[in-house]
Amino acid sequence: MLRAIVLSLFLGFAAGQAQATTAAVDHPGALPILLGLDKVRAELKVNSLQRAVLDSLRSEYKAEVRKLTSPMPQTAEQRTAAEKQLLQLTDRYNRRALSVLNDNQKVRLVQIEHQLLGATALFQPSVQKKVGVTSAQRTQFEAIRQKGLVYVGKINRQFEEGRIGYQEKLDLLRDRRLSQGETLLKLLTPEQRDAFNSLGGTKIAG
Numbered sequence: 341m342l343r344a345i346v347l348s349l350f351l352g353f354a355a356g357q358a359q360a361t362t363a364a365v366d367h368p369g370a371l372p373i374l375l376g377l378d379k380v381r382a383e384l385k386v387n388s389l390q391r392a393v394l395d396s397l398r399s400e401y402k403a404e405v406r407k408l409t410s411p412m413p414q415t416a417e418q419r420t421a422a423e424k425q426l427l428q429l430t431d432r433y434n435r436r437a438l439s440v441l442n443d444n445q446k447v448r449l450v451q452i453e454h455q456l457l458g459a460t461a462l463f464q465p466s467v468q469k470k471v472g473v474t475s476a477q478r479t480q481f482e483a484i485r486q487k488g489l490v491y492v493g494k495i496n497r498q499f500e501e502g503r504i505g506y507q508e509k510l511d512l513l514r515d516r517r518l519s520q521g522e523t524l525l526k527l528l529t530p531e532q533r534d535a536f537n538s539l540g541g542t543k544i545a546g
Contacts, residue, residue: 364463364485367453370430371437372398380452383544384445393440401433451541459521462528462536471535477527488520 374380376398381391408422408429438446454461461467463485468478492513499509525533 364465364482365431366464366466367434367438368457368464369453370401371434371449372401374453375437375440375449379545380449383452384441384448386445390440394437397433397437397440401429404429404433448541451539452544454540455544458517459524459536460517461539462524467536467539470539471528471532473532480527481524484520484523488516491516 372394375384375386375394381394386394405426408426438449441449450466454467462471462473462481468481473481495504495509495512495516498504499506504512525536528536
C-alpha cells in the first residue's frame with residue numbers, strides 16, 4: 341500500500357509539457373502528503389507538535405490542489421497553466437514541510453525518498469552530486485527524464501479521459517519507473533553504483 345501511494349505521489353502527481361520543461365528537483369513529490377503517512381512519521385519519530393503542524397499543511401495543500409483540479413482543466417493551455425501552478429505550489433509547501441523537521445529527520449526523510457523512488461532518485465541534483473555523476477552522464481539522465489515525463493503525461497491524459505482506470509495507471513507508471521531505473525543504473529560505474537546504493541540507509545519498516 342505504501343509503495344502504491346508513493347508511486348502515485350511521485351510519478352503520477354503532475355506530468356505534462358510544463359513539468360517537462362522544468363529542471364529536476366531534489367524533492368519531486370508532495371512532501372506534505374508523504375509526511376502524512378503513518379509509517380513515514382514513525383520512521384521520523386514525529387512528535388505531537390510536528391504532527392499537528394504537518395496535518396495543517398497537508399490539509400492546506402490538498403485544498404489548494406483541489407482549486408486547480410476541480411473542475412479539471414480542459415484545454416492544453418489550461419492544463420499547462422495548471423501544471424505550472426501545481427509545481428510552484430508543491431515547491432512552496434515542500435519547503436514549509438521541511439521547515440517543521442529537525443536536521444536528523446530531514447536526513448532520514450531523504451533516505452526514505454531514496455528508497456521509494458529507487459534508481460529514479462538519480463534524477464535529483466543532490467543525488468547526482470553525491471554519486472559523482474559526470475556531465476556526460478547528467479546529459480544522458482536528463483534525456484531519460486524528459487522522455488519519461490512525456491510518457492507520464494500521456495498516461496495521465498488517458499486516465500483523465502477515462503480510457504484507463506486508476507490501478508492500470510499505477511501499473512503503467514510503476515513499470516515505466518522500473519524500466520527507467522534499470523537504464524539509469526547501467527550508466528553508472530561500479531563505484532558510482534555502490535555510492536548510490538549506500539544512500540538509502542536502513543530500510544523503512546513495512
